[in-house]
Amino acid sequence: MTDEPKQEAQQVAKVEPPSAPALHIAPGPHTFSTSLTTRRMMVDVLIALIPVLAVSFYVFRLYAAIQLVICIVSALAAEALFMAMRGKRATLSDFSAVVTGAILALSLPAHAPWYVGAVGAFVAIGLGKVIFGGLGQNIFNPAMLGRAFAMIAFPAAVGASAYVLKNCPIDGLTQATPLTALKQLGQNTGLLPLFCGTTNGSLGETSALACLLGGGYLCLRRTASWEIPAGVIAAVAVIGGLIQILHPGTGWTVLHELFGGALLFGAFYIATDPVSSPLTPRGKFIFGVGIGALVMLIRKLSGYPEGVMFSVLIMNALVPLMNRWTIPSPVGGPVPVGKK
Amino acid sequence: MTASLKNLPGTGDFARGIHPSDEKGLAQNSPIEIVPPPAQIAIPMLQHTGAPCDPAVQVKQELAMGDKVGEAKGFISAPVHTSIAGTVMMASVTTLPNGRHVRTIPIKAGPNQVSGDALKAEIFGGEWPTSGLEKYEPAQIAAAVREAGLVGLGGAAFPTHVKLTRNEKRPVDTLLVNGCECEPYLTADYRLMVEFPAPIVTGALLAGHASGAKQIVIAVEDNKPAAVEALKKAAQGTAVQIATVHTKYPMGGERQVIPAVLKREVPTGGLPLDVGVVVVNVGTAAAIARAVLRGKALTHRIVSVTGRGIKNPKNLLVPIGITYQELIDYCGGFTADAARVVVGGPMMGFSISTFNIPVTKGTSGVVVLTQDDVKRAEETSCVRCGRCVDVCPLNLVPTKMALASKFEDWEMAKRYHLLACCECGCCGYICPANIPLVQLMRKGKAQMPRG
Numbered sequence: 001m002t003d004e005p006k007q008e009a010q011q012v013a014k015v016e017p018p019s020a021p022a023l024h025i026a027p028g029p030h031t032f033s034t035s036l037t038t039r040r041m042m043v044d045v046l047i048a049l050i051p052v053l054a055v056s057f058y059v060f061r062l063y064a065a066i067q068l069v070i071c072i073v074s075a076l077a078a079e080a081l082f083m084a085m086r087g088k089r090a091t092l093s094d095f096s097a098v099v100t101g102a103i104l105a106l107s108l109p110a111h112a113p114w115y116v117g118a119v120g121a122f123v124a125i126g127l128g129k130v131i132f133g134g135l136g137q138n139i140f141n142p143a144m145l146g147r148a149f150a151m152i153a154f155p156a157a158v159g160a161s162a163y164v165l166k167n168c169p170i171d172g173l174t175q176a177t178p179l180t181a182l183k184q185l186g187q188n189t190g191l192l193p194l195f196c197g198t199t200n201g202s203l204g205e206t207s208a209l210a211c212l213l214g215g216g217y218l219c220l221r222r223t224a225s226w227e228i229p230a231g232v233i234a235a236v237a238v239i240g241g242l243i244q245i246l247h248p249g250t251g252w253t254v255l256h257e258l259f260g261g262a263l264l265f266g267a268f269y270i271a272t273d274p275v276s277s278p279l280t281p282r283g284k285f286i287f288g289v290g291i292g293a294l295v296m297l298i299r300k301l302s303g304y305p306e307g308v309m310f311s312v313l314i315m316n317a318l319v320p321l322m323n324r325w326t327i328p329s330p331v332g333g334p335v336p337v338g339k340k
Numbered sequence: 341m342t343a344s345l346k347n348l349p350g351t352g353d354f355a356r357g358i359h360p361s362d363e364k365g366l367a368q369n370s371p372i373e374i375v376p377p378p379a380q381i382a383i384p385m386l387q388h389t390g391a392p393c394d395p396a397v398q399v400k401q402e403l404a405m406g407d408k409v410g411e412a413k414g415f416i417s418a419p420v421h422t423s424i425a426g427t428v429m430m431a432s433v434t435t436l437p438n439g440r441h442v443r444t445i446p447i448k449a450g451p452n453q454v455s456g457d458a459l460k461a462e463i464f465g466g467e468w469p470t471s472g473l474e475k476y477e478p479a480q481i482a483a484a485v486r487e488a489g490l491v492g493l494g495g496a497a498f499p500t501h502v503k504l505t506r507n508e509k510r511p512v513d514t515l516l517v518n519g520c521e522c523e524p525y526l527t528a529d530y531r532l533m534v535e536f537p538a539p540i541v542t543g544a545l546l547a548g549h550a551s552g553a554k555q556i557v558i559a560v561e562d563n564k565p566a567a568v569e570a571l572k573k574a575a576q577g578t579a580v581q582i583a584t585v586h587t588k589y590p591m592g593g594e595r596q597v598i599p600a601v602l603k604r605e606v607p608t609g610g611l612p613l614d615v616g617v618v619v620v621n622v623g624t625a626a627a628i629a630r631a632v633l634r635g636k637a638l639t640h641r642i643v644s645v646t647g648r649g650i651k652n653p654k655n656l657l658v659p660i661g662i663t664y665q666e667l668i669d670y671c672g673g674f675t676a677d678a679a680r681v682v683v684g685g686p687m688m689g690f691s692i693s694t695f696n697i698p699v700t701k702g703t704s705g706v707v708v709l710t711q712d713d714v715k716r717a718e719e720t721s722c723v724r725c726g727r728c729v730d731v732c733p734l735n736l737v738p739t740k741m742a743l744a745s746k747f748e749d750w751e752m753a754k755r756y757h758l759l760a761c762c763e764c765g766c767c768g769y770i771c772p773a774n775i776p777l778v779q780l781m782r783k784g785k786a787q788m789p790r791g
Contacts, residue, residue: 025692028687135720135721
């Protein structure tokens with residue numbers, strides 16, 4: 001009954017009286033915050049996804065449920081399989097695989113075939129996480145790595161055209177996604193549908209309102225660091241604002257940039273993955289700014305209508321460097337050389 | 341209550357830190373009780389930071405309370421004295437809670453002991469003048485403090501006379517008396533401030549005079565309004581001001597309380613002296629008054645024996661050298677679910693498994709924690725959430741330092757300023773993955789090649 005069985009916590013032999021309690025020694029501190037555990041952080045993400053899921057179920061009906069089940073079950077199966085291959089105890093109970101599965105599902109088109117989600121989830125967990133050494137060791141956001149793989153492997157099933165489903169009873173699915181409509185047809189989407197989420201798009205990204213609600217909860221709990229979404233939003237607002245000033249009259253405003261596509265979903269749920277983001281507050285903000293800037297670059301200058309996934313992956317690769325660049329100076333200055 | 345600092349540059353707060361449950365309710369309303377004189381005590385020859393003492397007594401020698409038992413060697417050292425009257429016995433060796441093996445001199449109690457209220461009156465009673473203290477020369481005060489074997493009673497046990505000795509190169513402008521008992525559970529300083537504020541004020545004036553400080557400030561956290569009231573009353577009409585600071589861990593640390601009150605940053609590897617400040621604990625201040633005005637050695641101290649694992653939490657005035665077992669017995673012994681005994685506070689204290697070891701000058705409390713208190717989820721992998729960075733009062737990156745320590749990558753340890761760590765425990769307290777961060781820091785700091 002010790003807290004850290006691996007450590008030299010030892011039972012003290014108390015000879016008398018026989019009913020004396022068993023006492024242990026352990027290194028300090030001897031009091032801990034119990035309000036936050038790794039598992040609780042994962043559960044927090046799932047709680048924060050509730051508004052997003054609600055909108056998704058409302059807009060995409062059963063498609064959302066099917067995609068979620070496929071991705072989460074595949075992610076759990078992949079975790080169990082790959083951890084077994086590594087000869088490690090499966091860590092299903094930390095819920096990290098559930099979160100990866102859910103984020104992956106919510107970043108896919110509504111009617112992507114079942115194997116897209118399944119392959120994506122296996123790649124996310126296997127290549128994205130376990131191959132690096134499991135939870136906490138990966139460089140890239142697992143869900144985004146899985147999605148990138150699926151997008152390259154099955155371009156027809158995940159690419160821009162895959163979002164549109166003709167002759168579908170669900171209104172949203174018959175139209176192009178707002179960003180595709182803008183890029184290919186020059187059509188603007190109203191701010192209200194973008195805000196509420198009644199447009200086409202990946203399952204979790206359509207509603208800015210839902211992302212703000214869930215994201216706000218994550219930031220209040222400090223499960224997500226507010227510096228990251230703040231950086232993303234600041235960069236997009238500045239760049240989008242400049243474009244609006246330089247090219248007025250297109251009707252596509254900075255608010256469209258913020259509410260459209262996966263920007264807020266990415267800023268609050270994807271970029272804030274602690275494992276693949278920097279450690280220090282300054283590093284986190286720079287990381288967010290980098291994502292926001294890359295998103296705008298991809299949206300405006302590349303062939304892709306949206307760039308959250310690529311932006312997150314590119315910035316993930318820079319995290320070790322950013323951690324090095326943003327080592328804070330200790331209170332009182334660095335340790336003097338040649339002195340204790 | 342909120343922070344209030346009149347005419348002081350600080351905001352009453354420092355950056356980052358944590359807010360653990362203070363658990364002070366267990367013992368804070370128990371007045372200081374006097375433990376009956378033990379049949380035997382053991383005086384360790386090293387109870388402070390610095391060089392150990394040389395024994396100054398012979399076996400079978402008869403000693404009165406306050407007689408010197410060990411003579412200090414070197415400047416950073418402090419003599420030790422007997423806290424009871426009795427006979428010197430054969431020297432022995434004991435292992436203190438911090439893991440150091442030290443020589444001890446046991447003393448067997450004689451028939452005539454000062455005890456009960458007489459002892460309380462002897463230590464805290466009588467008049468504590470707040471004027472006319474200028475007649476004591478600064479050097480005379482420092483010498484009396486050294487002779488009395490005074491060390492910091494807040495826990496680090498740094499010899500007090502070293503701080504009070506004037507140094508032309510580093511003049512002192514502020515004497516800060518530290519009443520921020522920021523460790524959860526502990527209430528020893530609180531009871532002293534509430535019950536005996538007068539010697540604290542007198543001691544503060546003496547220490548201020550000795551160090552040459554122009555201003556004297558007693559800093560107390562805002563969760564101790566009764567202590568603030570008592571000190572304000574005692575300090576009326578004197579040069580001593582009372583500053584109320586925010587309640588936050590580790591406010592009691594020098595590197596936190598100095599910025600909070602004075603907005604000055606103590607350089608890493610340096611001392612408060614480097615920014616013109618001397619910090620003494622409230623208990624030390626009271627002992628300074630006693631040492632200078634009455635020539636009495638440091639023989640007793642207040643110890644909180646508290647926690648849910650002890651039957652009757654109390655604040656005790658105990659003779660230094662008494663065993664922990666006797667304190668535990670005096671407080672009714674352990675409850676059935678007691679799980680860990682910590683000497684000092686739960687954040688920075690050491691757990692002990694044998695209780696027949698002596699209380700030293702730096703012992704501020706004995707905290708007995710229960711199964712429930714120490715229950716902690718299993719250690720998981722670091723998810724790099726950065727909580728430890730968010731709480732580190734020294735603005736370090738604990739997770740990286742721990743990693744460097746673990747893999748003995750001293751290049752990385754240096755890059756992340758491992759040696760600046762003060763082991764306050766904030767990172768270990770907050771870590772969602774329950775990684776023993778402080779333990780890893782200690783390992784790294786001990787192993788890391790210097791220079």
